[in-house]
Every structure is written in C-alpha cells, then in structure tokens.
Amino acid sequence: MRTLELAGVNVPVIGQGTWHMGEDPSQRSQEVAALRLGIELGMTLIDSAEMYAEGGAEQVVGEAIAGLRDQVFLVSKVYPHNASRKGIPQACERSLQRLGTDYIDLYLLHWRGQYPLEETVEAFERLREAGKIGRWGVSNFDLADLHELAAPACATNQVLYNLEERGIEFDLLPWCQQHRLPIMAYCPIGQGGQLLTHPTLQRVAAHHEATPAQIALAWILRQDDVIAIPKAVRPEHVRLNAQAVQLRLEAGDLEALDHAFHAPQRKQRLAMV
Secondary structure (H helix, E strand, C coil): CCEEEECCEEEECECEECCCCCCCHHHHHHHHHHHHHHHHCCCCEEECCCCHHHHHHHHHHHHHCCCCHHHCEEEEEECHHHCCCCHHHHHHHHHHHHHCCCCEEEEEECCCCCCCHHHHHHHHHHHHHCCCEEEEEEECCCHHHHHHHCCCCCCCEEEECECCECHHHCCHHHHHHHCCCCEEEECCCCCCCCHHHCHHHHHHHHHCCCCHHHHHHHHHCCCCCEEECCCCCCHHHHHHHHHHHHCCCCHHHHHHHHHHCCCCCCCCCCCCC
C-alpha cells in the first residue's frame, strides 16, 4: 500500500470512512467486519466523527479496532459547537470512550463555528500535551480560513473532493501542496452513485478492467499529498478500494476525464456535504 506522511506518521493513501455507519443496528456486524477487513488489506487509517450517527460510528470503530489499536491510525472530529476550551476536552473524552482507546491520532475541527480559532487551537494543544491526541487539524476549511488559522501545527485539511467537485483545485489544493499540508478527500467517489454511472468514467474503467469507483479513487490519488477516505461495507467494495491504489491513469484517461468533468477556471465557494 502506497503511503504518505500525515501528522508525522506514514499512513496509507486510501483509508476508510465511516459516515452513515452506526445508524442501523442491523448493519453493525457487517460494518465492523468491513473495517476489520480493510485493516487487513492495509487501509489502516480510519476516519470518524462524533457527528456520525451521534457517536454511533465511533462505537462501530471502537468494536472494529478492539485488539488492533496499535495497527490503526485513528481520526475523529469534534462538532463546532463543542470546540471551546471547556467543550473540546469533554467531547474528546466522550469520543475516546466510544472508540475504546486512550488516544486519538488526529483530531479535527469538523467545520468552523462560533468559537474563535485561537480558543479551539489552544484546547487542541492542551489535549496534545496531555497525550489524548497525537496531532490536530481541520475540516471544511477554505483558503481564507487557513490563512486566518495561521497555525503551522495544523496537520491536515479534510474537504469534499471528487471528479464532480473539483473547486479546491483552483487555489486551495495548490496552496496545501505548496505548504505540505495533506488533504483528506471525503466522498471521493461522490454520493448516491450518480457519478459512477457517467459514460466517460465507465469507458476509462473498462479500458483498465476496473470499476468506475476504482477509477474515481485513482483520479483522486494522482495528486500529491492527498488521501482518499471512501466508505464501504460490502466486502467486495472494501477489496476494490484497497486495489485502487495500484491503478495508474494514462494521459489519455486524464484528458478524457478533464473533458467530462471540467477543472475550475475561477474561485469557487468551498463545497461541503
């Protein structure tokens, strides 16, 4: 599995997302099994958040990593309304309990909220000094937000990025690459499957004897310092995600995809879901 450095640790460029996990108790055993299979296949970065199923996803992750904690790079996120000096340590403690661990490798502010960034950073740093988190970062921050943050200790920016949502390529992604700030791409294969039915994506997939989802992931990973965190529950999808890192798109593939999914020609508002 290809890796890159994130928060001082070499992590796989394809991790595992958990949005919508923990919502249906009847799916819990399948979700746990999927995450465990992903870990076996080298996708040892797992991303979650206190928002996902209001802690339910973290509970699924906690069950999946039981006995495997030292093999996993664990990411979670705090709600903006909890991102105060008092709220962050309390939220972190609740996440730790649900995850069944005593530390989170990377703890993110899910999006900007009412509290000053300085206050949030101060609380993050106190958690880091206490050994509760390894590093901290942000999510859904545009370039102006990062300029305002002005914190070299920030380890990542997690944003929406896929073939249909390329807005970050205009200024945010180049800036992050220049400053060696890794991007974590959520929803890398889109939502609801509409992206995966696009004829151009399907043609490129057929050329490589791959699935459209694998091509979408390979397209994300053509960029330096980018990590994709797709969510999968079915074992075959977990395996296909892990295999996508081996795909190399050709110049003709990229040209066809650029023609079908246009790169931004001007600044766009940061897309979020």
